[in-house]
Amino acid sequence: MSSSLTAAAALRDWPAPVAAGAVNGTVSVPGSKSLSNRALILAAQATAPSVLEGVLRSRDSALMAAGLRALGVPVDDSGPDWAVTPAPLRGPAQIDTGLAGTVMRFLPPLAATADGAVTVDGDPAARKRPMGEILRALRVLGVEIDGSGLPFTLQGKGFVTGGSVTIDASASSQFVSGLLLAAPSFRRGLTVQHDGTPVPSLPHIEMTVQALRSVGVQVDDSDPNTWTVVPGPVDPWTQPIETDLSNATPFLAAALVIGGTVRIPRWPEHTTQPGAAFADLAADLGADVTLRNGTLSVTGPDRLPGMDIDAHDFSELAPTLAAVAALADGPSHLRGIGHIRGHETDRLAALVDNITGLGGDADADADALHIRPARLYGGTWRAFADHRMATAGAIIGLRVAGVVVDDIDCTAKTLPGFAAMWADLLGDRDGSGS
Secondary structure (H helix, E strand, O other), X not given: OOHHHHHHHHHHOEEOOOOOOOEEEEOOOOEOHHHHHHHHHHHOOEOOOEEEOOOOOOHHHHHHHHHHHHOOOOEEOOOOOEEEOOOOOEOOEEEEXXXXXXXXXXXXXXXXXXXXXXXXXXXXXXXXOOOHHHHHHHHHOOOEEEOOOOOEEEEEEOOOOOEEEEEOOOOOOHHHHHHHHHHXXXXXXXXXXXXXXXXXXXXXXXXXXXXXXXXXXXXXXXXXXXXXXXXXXXXXXOOOOOEOHHHHHHHHHHHHHHOEEEEEOOXXXXXXXXXXHHHHHHHHOOOEEEEEOOEEEEEOOOOOOOOEEEOHHHHHHHHHHHHHHHOOOOOEXXXXXXXXXXXXXXXXXXXXXXXXXXXXXXXXXXXXXXXXXXXXXXXXXXXXXXXXHHHHHHXXXXXXXXXXXXXXXXXXXXXXXXXXHHHHHHOOOOOXXX
């Protein structure tokens, strides 16, 4: 191995800091990745330019902006707010989705309305993520597509007629959201009906519906598992992007596992973000949770019990919850999360591999993760290029000396600067853990 590759690996390996005592800090978390990328997609279809306040600056949002630029939509991210100027979509274009589910599922339906060929590809791991259902839906709607998964090419005709389509969205709510977000630009709009086991992360579809309505789009979601979007104009995006609540949860989890208090400013009183569920979960574990003047405060309990929960609607929190469970005094069961095998990595397998690799006791079945109390020891925590897996390793490291996350830099996917923020919360200014 060359010296340059060795140095690069050394930079990625990150000794997770062990907490010296209870935590006491305030963490300002940037904007929601999920809302940022929905806002970008809708602003690209608007009748006039939009200025997006509070967009998350991360790899996922940068990839979305780059994808829109490739289609001919100017996106200026040089200032604190991002400016999006709608323009006719055109090919030929090359879109890089990276490992971002919102980019690989949200951009293709909109790109199908472009005039010209659009090729979509992503990271090697992205090629393993479920894509077939949304491509099948687009074919039903008359879109010509070469390929059955990443990479694929859309042969755009400058329009999509729209109409109605039935899909199985049990692998990802993003299949529904991607179609709905582009539907205002389809000539006949779109009705999407889900036929299959329950859709995971339904709050994310509710977020999509709310985002569409906020820019004047008519959406009918009165019938279960059916969503109808009326074609028509899209108003410019005007609302500030909320704090990313899922990105806030590792910091809040620190209070659960080492005690003390963590505060998150700009926590919305009402939101569709699945990460909001963490506040109630923390309270159920015995934490003192308060929301006052827009700041959520979590003070950890004297004892951390296990949990037995259905996490189907907030499955993106599973890595954080699994890390907490691995440090709990009692057994835990995270149910309804079989679909996270198709996320950035097979999260169920990765969590079992990492926890047992540190001496823990964990296993998974088709739809659940089971964790029992065990004495943990140091070792490598593999991130699998998954931002939430990396932050889960940081949580474990608060109480277990010698935990090394092998790729902390992958947190830049949704939270650049995580390691520095973590060190600052713990008072470990150089991030060394010493």
